[in-house]
Amino acid sequence: MPGETRRFIVAGVSGAGKTTLARRMSRVSGIPHVEIDSLFHGPGWTPREAFLDDVRALIARESWITEWQYSSARSLLAERAQVLVWVDLPFLTVTLPRLVRRTLRRRFAGEELWNGNVEPPLHTFFTDREHIVRWAWATRKMYRTRVPQVHAELEHLTVVHLRSRSDVERWLRRNWPRAGGPA
Numbered sequence: 001m002p003g004e005t006r007r008f009i010v011a012g013v014s015g016a017g018k019t020t021l022a023r024r025m026s027r028v029s030g031i032p033h034v035e036i037d038s039l040f041h042g043p044g045w046t047p048r049e050a051f052l053d054d055v056r057a058l059i060a061r062e063s064w065i066t067e068w069q070y071s072s073a074r075s076l077l078a079e080r081a082q083v084l085v086w087v088d089l090p091f092l093t094v095t096l097p098r099l100v101r102r103t104l105r106r107r108f109a110g111e112e113l114w115n116g117n118v119e120p121p122l123h124t125f126f127t128d129r130e131h132i133v134r135w136a137w138a139t140r141k142m143y144r145t146r147v148p149q150v151h152a153e154l155e156h157l158t159v160v161h162l163r164s165r166s167d168v169e170r171w172l173r174r175n176w177p178r179a180g181g182p183a
Contacts, residue, residue, distance in 0.1 A: 009066060009067070009078065010084075021085065052076070076170045083157070
């Protein structure tokens with residue numbers, strides 16, 4: 001896959017490991033990774049007005065890796081990408097626990113995410129319908145429709161469906177032998 005393939009989108013529900021995989025792909029391939037959340041979120045979690053312009057500038061490049069997120073950008077990304085890597089790990093036993101641990105770690109550490117934003121207080125899980133854990137639960141099956149649909153619409157787009165951690169590792173080793181073990 002490497003060589004001629006230089007434009008990748010990584011899809012999956014929140015917490016599936018999209019960004020982690022994209023970073024690993026970037027590290028071993030030398031292809032730049034741009035975290036799409038950093039383009040989307042402005043201060044105070046407000047969407048940035050320049051988001052779509054930034055996405056257009058990203059996809060105009062010869063090579064890139066990013067996450068396949070945000071309905072306003074998905075078609076732009078898919079039309080220009082060569083490969084869509086779908087990280088589709090078991091939700092209840094892998095993705096949800098990973099997401100909860102990550103959210104708690106970020107909140108307690110006060111980790112800055114994008115443009116000064118930090119995870120909101122934990123009580124917002126109960127009050128905010130778009131809290132990341134609630135969002136992941138509500139959208140956990142979305143890609144089962146979206147990925148086959150975009151694959152059918154865009155003949156040029158190769159789809160790689162990874163259903164387990166071992167699938168991820170095998171795919172990385174097969175395509176980038178120096179990828180090594182999990183990050």
